[in-house]
Amino acid sequence: MNELPLITVVGGGPAGLRCAALVAREGFETTVLEEHSTVGRPVQCAGLISRTGLKELDIGLNEEDFSVNKIFGAKIFSPRGEKLQVKSRKPVALVIDRFRFDQLLYRQAVKEGVAVKLGSKLIDFTWSSLFIETRGHGELYKSKVVVGADGTNSVIRHSMHPGIGGESFVHALQYRAEGSFDPKMVELYFGKYAKGFFAWVIPESDRIARIGLGVRVGQGVEKCMRIFLHEKKLGARPLSKSSSLIPIREPLKKNMENNVLLLGDAAFQTKATTGGGIVMGLNAAKAAAESIANHMKHGSPLKEYEKNLSAVNKELSIHWKIHSYIHSLKEDSLDKLSVKAKKAGLEGFLEEYGDMDKPSTFVKKMLLKPKLWGLAPIALRFIMH
Numbered sequence: 574m575n576e577l578p579l580i581t582v583v584g585g586g587p588a589g590l591r592c593a594a595l596v597a598r599e600g601f602e603t604t605v606l607e608e609h610s611t612v613g614r615p616v617q618c619a620g621l622i623s624r625t626g627l628k629e630l631d632i633g634l635n636e637e638d639f640s641v642n643k644i645f646g647a648k649i650f651s652p653r654g655e656k657l658q659v660k661s662r663k664p665v666a667l668v669i670d671r672f673r674f675d676q677l678l679y680r681q682a683v684k685e686g687v688a689v690k691l692g693s694k695l696i697d698f699t700w701s702s703l704f705i706e707t708r709g710h711g712e713l714y715k716s717k718v719v720v721g722a723d724g725t726n727s728v729i730r731h732s733m734h735p736g737i738g739g740e741s742f743v744h745a746l747q748y749r750a751e752g753s754f755d756p757k758m759v760e761l762y763f764g765k766y767a768k769g770f771f772a773w774v775i776p777e778s779d780r781i782a783r784i785g786l787g788v789r790v791g792q793g794v795e796k797c798m799r800i801f802l803h804e805k806k807l808g809a810r811p812l813s814k815s816s817s818l819i820p821i822r823e824p825l826k827k828n829m830e831n832n833v834l835l836l837g838d839a840a841f842q843t844k845a846t847t848g849g850g851i852v853m854g855l856n857a858a859k860a861a862a863e864s865i866a867n868h869m870k871h872g873s874p875l876k877e878y879e880k881n882l883s884a885v886n887k888e889l890s891i892h893w894k895i896h897s898y899i900h901s902l903k904e905d906s907l908d909k910l911s912v913k914a915k916k917a918g919l920e921g922f923l924e925e926y927g928d929m930d931k932p933s934t935f936v937k938k939m940l941l942k943p944k945l946w947g948l949a950p951i952a953l954r955f956i957m958h
């Protein structure tokens with residue numbers, strides 16, 4: 574059996590690359606195995622990230638190098654078209670070029686000394702060995718620490734959590750399309766056509782947008798998209814199309830076992846409300862890298878990762894509760910909730926306090942605003958254990 578360097582990260586997406594870069598910075602030999610021959614392709618993402626989330630990550634990248642548009646707010650449509658609009662004076666989110674973003678993280682990792690093996694695919698995994706195929710050639714390896722950052726269909730997660738099936742995923746279809754769009758606002762649509770999730774319009778400019786829709790697996794995403802486009806008459810002309818899965822479930826209770834850590838989409842570190850996983854995955858990458866470095870330097874147990882993940886998991890858990898609540902409502906209840914929230918002044922409140930990555934902060938603040946007390950029973954269920 575061949576020896577890989579001390580730390581092996583499977584998956585060269587944002588989470589894996591960031592974790593590898595931080596571990597290598599601490600002086601440990603680190604390898605990333607990436608099945609594709611180019612980092613960042615294919616792109617399967619709407620590319621919306623919050624500016625605060627990005628700033629707090631402190632990843633040392635300049636947003637101008639990967640941003641394609643700045644977003645000031647969101648229009649959220651209930652099934653019967655009730656609109657909630659949250660708009661700030663300053664840009665709150667970025668629409669990013671995901672390929673460019675991943676490439677920048679790749680270059681950072683290489684600069685820190687990470688060996689990135691492109692075209693290397695993990696085929697099978699046992700606790701003591703990794704079976705890897707590189708350009709038609711298979712070999713067995715072992716490594717002291719393994720990070721499973723191998724995305725939605727993670728081979729490593731399948732070993733650790735064999736019981737997780739299709740019910741934990743949303744099937745998403747997205748077009749890059751030409752048309753006429755509000756370049757400053759994203760649009761979210763809830764309705765029968767997107768059962769269990771929603772549809773979105775994320776503008777790159779006033780002429781190009783990423784139009785997507787997610788439904789629970791098995792609901793026929795193509796048909797749902799046709800119904801959505803027909804109903805909303807967006808008048809957009811598709812330029813390209815992608816289809817993929819988004820992991821949507823409550824946070825995993827077990828993110829590590831033996832010498833193996835799960836990270837990013839592989840660990841369901843996506844916000845269940847929106848499917849966004851870039852900021853969460855990068856935060857978790859920091860937690861993983863800290864645990865690995867402490868383990869290597871001081872012999873502290875790798876289990877520290879679970880503790881280091883607690884802030885990320887707290888937010889993920891609130892996202893899951895909000896998602897579960899919204900999707901438990903019948904269509905007319907969702908319409909009524911939308912009207913009630915609007916009357917209570919939720920739009921203005923979210924403009925001031927909303928943070929799409931940290932619902933814990935604004936849910937608690939909601940309870941301090943007398944005008945919003947009508948929504949308090951709902952808010953409370955999101956923060957109670």
Ligand SMILES: Cc1cc2nc3c(=O)[nH]c(=O)nc-3n(C[C@H](O)[C@H](O)[C@H](O)COP(=O)(O)OP(=O)(O)OC[C@H]3O[C@@H](n4cnc5c(N)ncnc54)[C@H](O)[C@@H]3O)c2cc1C
Binds near residue numbers: 589606620722817838
């Ligand atoms: C339609 C859609 C829209 C989205 N929109 C947003 C959004 O607007 N904002 C946001 O924040 N997030 C969004 N997401 C989620 C976001 O794309 C993911 O959360 C993010 O990419 C997760 O990063 P990761 O590094 O964990 O995994 P990935 O980016 O999936 O990277 C995993 C890597 O592992 C590699 N890999 C997989 N299996 C193996 C193997 N066996 N061997 C070797 N390599 C392997 C893959 O090739 C890939 O490069 C969206 C997702 C989808 C599907």
